[in-house]
Amino acid sequence: xxxxxxxxxxxxxxxxxxxxxxxxxxxxxxxxxxxxxxxxxxxxxxxxxxxxxxxxxxxxxxxxxxxxxxxxxxxxxxxxxxxxxxxxxxxxxxxxxxxxxxxxxxxxxxxxxxxxxxxxxxxxxxxxxxxxxxxxxxxxxxxxxxxxxxxxxxxxxxxxxxxxxxxxxxxxxxxxxxxxxxxxxxxxxxxxxxxxxxxxxxxxxxxxxxxxxxxxxxxxxxxxxxxxxxxxxxxxxxxxxxxxxxxxxxxxxxxxxxxxxxxxxxxxxxxxxxxxxxxxxxxxxxxxxxxxxxxxxxxxxxxxxxxxxxxxxxxxxxxxx
Amino acid sequence: xxxxxxxxxxxxxxxxxxxxxxxxxxxxxxxxxxxxxxxxxxxxxxxxxxxxxxxxxxxxxxxxxxxxxxxxxxxxxxxxxxxxxxxxxxxxxxxxxxxxxxxxxxxxxxxxxxxxxxxxxxxxxxxxxxxxxxxxxxxxxxxxxxxxxxxxxxxxxxxxxxxxxxxxxxxxxxxxxxxxxxxxxxxxxxxxxxxxxxxxxxxxxxxxxxxxxxxxxxxxxxxxxxxxxxxxxxxxxxxxxxxxxxxxxxxxxxxxxxxxxxxxxxxxxxxxxxxxxxxxxxxxxxxxxxxxxxxxxxxxxxxxxxxxxxxxxxxxxxxxxxxxxxxxxxxxxxxxxxxxxxxxxxxxxxxxxxxxxxxxxxxxxxxxxxxxxxxxx
Ligand SMILES: Nc1ncnc2c1ncn2[C@@H]1O[C@H](COP(=O)(O)OP(=O)(O)OP(=O)(O)O)[C@@H](O)[C@H]1O
Ligand SMILES: [Mg+2]
Numbered sequence: 025x026x027x028x029x030x031x032x033x034x035x036x037x038x039x040x041x042x043x044x045x046x047x048x049x050x051x052x053x054x055x056x057x058x059x060x061x062x063x064x065x066x067x068x069x070x071x072x073x074x075x076x077x078x079x080x081x082x083x084x085x086x087x088x089x090x091x092x093x094x095x096x097x098x099x100x101x102x103x104x105x106x107x108x109x110x111x112x113x114x115x116x117x118x119x120x121x122x123x124x125x126x127x128x129x130x131x132x133x134x135x136x137x138x139x140x141x142x143x144x145x146x147x148x149x150x151x152x153x154x155x156x157x158x159x160x161x162x163x164x165x166x167x168x169x170x171x172x173x174x175x176x177x178x179x180x181x182x183x184x185x186x187x188x189x190x191x192x193x194x195x196x197x198x199x200x201x202x203x204x205x206x207x208x209x210x211x212x213x214x215x216x217x218x219x220x221x222x223x224x225x226x227x228x229x230x231x232x233x234x235x236x237x238x239x240x241x242x243x244x245x246x247x248x249x250x251x252x253x254x255x256x257x258x259x260x261x262x263x264x265x266x267x268x269x270x271x272x273x274x275x276x277x278x279x280x281x282x283x284x285x286x287x288x289x290x291x292x293x294x295x296x297x298x299x300x301x302x303x304x305x306x307x308x309x310x311x312x313x314x315x316x317x318x319x320x321x322x323x324x325x326x327x328x329x330x331x332x333x334x335x336x337x338x339x340x341x342x343x344x345x
Numbered sequence: 346x347x348x349x350x351x352x353x354x355x356x357x358x359x360x361x362x363x364x365x366x367x368x369x370x371x372x373x374x375x376x377x378x379x380x381x382x383x384x385x386x387x388x389x390x391x392x393x394x395x396x397x398x399x400x401x402x403x404x405x406x407x408x409x410x411x412x413x414x415x416x417x418x419x420x421x422x423x424x425x426x427x428x429x430x431x432x433x434x435x436x437x438x439x440x441x442x443x444x445x446x447x448x449x450x451x452x453x454x455x456x457x458x459x460x461x462x463x464x465x466x467x468x469x470x471x472x473x474x475x476x477x478x479x480x481x482x483x484x485x486x487x488x489x490x491x492x493x494x495x496x497x498x499x500x501x502x503x504x505x506x507x508x509x510x511x512x513x514x515x516x517x518x519x520x521x522x523x524x525x526x527x528x529x530x531x532x533x534x535x536x537x538x539x540x541x542x543x544x545x546x547x548x549x550x551x552x553x554x555x556x557x558x559x560x561x562x563x564x565x566x567x568x569x570x571x572x573x574x575x576x577x578x579x580x581x582x583x584x585x586x587x588x589x590x591x592x593x594x595x596x597x598x599x600x601x602x603x604x605x606x607x608x609x610x611x612x613x614x615x616x617x618x619x620x621x622x623x624x625x626x627x628x629x630x631x632x633x634x635x636x637x638x639x640x641x642x643x644x645x646x647x648x649x650x651x652x653x654x655x656x657x658x659x660x661x662x663x664x665x666x667x668x669x670x671x672x673x674x675x676x677x678x679x680x681x682x683x684x685x686x687x688x689x690x691x692x693x694x695x696x697x698x699x700x701x702x703x704x705x706x707x708x709x710x711x712x713x714x715x716x717x718x719x720x721x722x
Binding site for chain 2: 094097098099118119120121122124126128130131132133134136137141145146148149150151177193
């Protein structure tokens with residue numbers, strides 16, 4: 025563990041440990057490991073998140089995402105490796121946690137309290153009081169779209185509303201670092217959209233965000249960088265376009281024709297029955313070629329490589345069964 | 346400290362939101378115990394025993410038997426009714442009367458009885474009621490002697506003959522060291538039951554929090570475990586003090602329960618409250634789920650209550666239970682409350698029950714906190 029207590033701020037690019045590069049990082053993790061008995065839940069992972077970036081930890085069930093987050097907030101003691109959050113190596117220190125917002129995977133709301141009471145309680149734990157407390161609670165309520173329901177008990181809320189409030193409780197005290205463990209788990213598409221829009225807005229405001237998910241499209245939409253995790257290890261870590269370029273393979277254009285082509289050789293790609301399938305880096309060009317060949321197309325589909333494809337390629341398994 | 350109060354405030358709000366539980370444990374249950382048991386035992390303590398109701402069967406119906414009957418009627422300890430022998434037997438068998446006296450035929454109350462002549466009367470009693478039988482015999486003998494003396498006084502024309510010396514009675518001032526009514530005994534019981542209910546409720550609340558996601562969320566906030574536990578403790582203490590003050594006020598206003606030594610009361614309430622805080626901490630680690638803790642908590646509480654005289658007032662319990670009860674904190678809590686209500690304990694006399702309660706609370710609390718720190722993050 026790091027012993028130094030020097031604060032690392034983005035302005036003062038100081039490092040408190042030789043092993044870390046001189047980088048203005050909000051979160052740095054080095055060879056972090058956690059075992060539960062014989063099971064290695066997290067197996068020596070490294071990553072770092074510069075201020076204002078959104079970092080996604082992607083992986084299937086049991087990949088070790090929650091375990092990683094719990095070590096980052098000090099709920100679990102790592103068996104190996106180092107953690108550094110805003111220059112501090114001990115995430116159990118109240119001064120470190122003060123600037124962190126956490127939304128655990130399991131809903132953590134008091135069902136018998138109202139939305140306002142929940143938010144106010146968590147805000148008070150972070151030292152807010154008086155007018156600022158009321159302002160922050162009101163802002164969080166509006167942001168979660170729950171202002172009209174603020175006086176209702178949480179147990180009367182729908183699953184999506186609870187998730188939104190759960191997220192609001194994590195950011196009511198304006199943290200500079202947000203750790204979100206599967207913020208959209210178990211919600212309908214509408215609530216998911218709302219939550220993702222929330223996270224996008226936070227990103228605009230300069231918040232540093234680490235979030236975990238099984239949903240590739242969420243990571244693709246939100247993350248500056250993504251790490252794909254499986255069995256406690258990070259398989260790849262980069263920006264989404266870079267990962268796709270390196271591991272995603274090519275786009276697939278599939279054109280179903282009205283009649284089987286008379287001259288298959290004049291067409292790009294290969295023919296299967298009455299369909300033409302083209303694997304290409306430039307799908308638009310392929311479509312233009314098909315149109316130029318004068319075939320009559322009944323149906324056209326384009327499959328762009330995504331992180332799901334990458335995961336399948338790297339592990340031979342799908343993310344969700 | 347502020348953090349502790351924030352958490353305590355949340356705990357109390359959650360308890361209060363659980364309306365049924367809150368009012369039941371704070372108000373309903375303890376009051377029912379206090380008022381119900383108080384009413385049931387009301388006769389046991391109130392005033393001197395009523396005179397014993399007995400029947401007299403006058404088989405002689407002569408002037409002499411009538412004169413003796415009159416002497417019997419004048420006995421303070423007896424309430425006389427004249428009945429036929431059959432009716433008298435029936436009434437005693439049914440428990441409506443304590444016994445009956447038969448004045449035999451040719452009844453004379455002569456001084457010869459002082460030299461062994463049998464009394465011309467008989468007493469009918471339920472043989473299982475030995476004490477009452479002895480009482481009735483003594484009352485009758487007293488009446489005989491009074492009757493003879495009165496005859497002599499009349500016979501010797503104003504000159505006093507035989508006269509039994511009065512037995513001096515020493516009047517004890519027992520009013521302060523005795524409960525004035527059964528409510529003074531049953532309100533402490535009601536309070537204790539209310540507190541036991543609260544302890545079980547709070548223990549279940551703590552486990553509920555540990556089971557639910559909120560515990561992790563609290564542990565990820567910039568506060569220490571001590572804050573969370575402290576908050577739980579403060580909430581529990583406030584609720585306990587609330588129950589005690591509420592019931593004491595109701596008892597005083599509507600049931601004549603005294604607060605005889607206010608200083609003792611001021612010592613008793615926080616000590617009892619702190620004991621229950623410690624107990625709650627221990628109860629909360631007796632299981633992993635809310636329902637298992639609820640069950641285990643009540644099992645412990647019931648044993649403590651039985652031993653400590655929380656089920657039946659200790660004055661009605663066999664001696665050996667009173668000795669075993671010294672281990673039960675419930676006994677000491679009741680003693681502390683009674684000390685303040687009717688035993689008229691001085692501050693020095695309160696030190697023992699309060700000290701025992703504080704020590705037991707400390708032990709329970711330390712054990713509970715130690716186990717919970719080991720088993721949760
Ligand atoms: N307290 C624990 N005791 C024992 N094993 C645990 C514990 N917590 C997690 N594990 C194991 O560690 C592994 C990683 O779990 P973790 O919860 O981090 O996965 P995850 O990536 O968050 O999965 P999910 O997407 O399902 O939430 C799993 O195999 C899990 O069974
Ligand atoms: Mg998880």
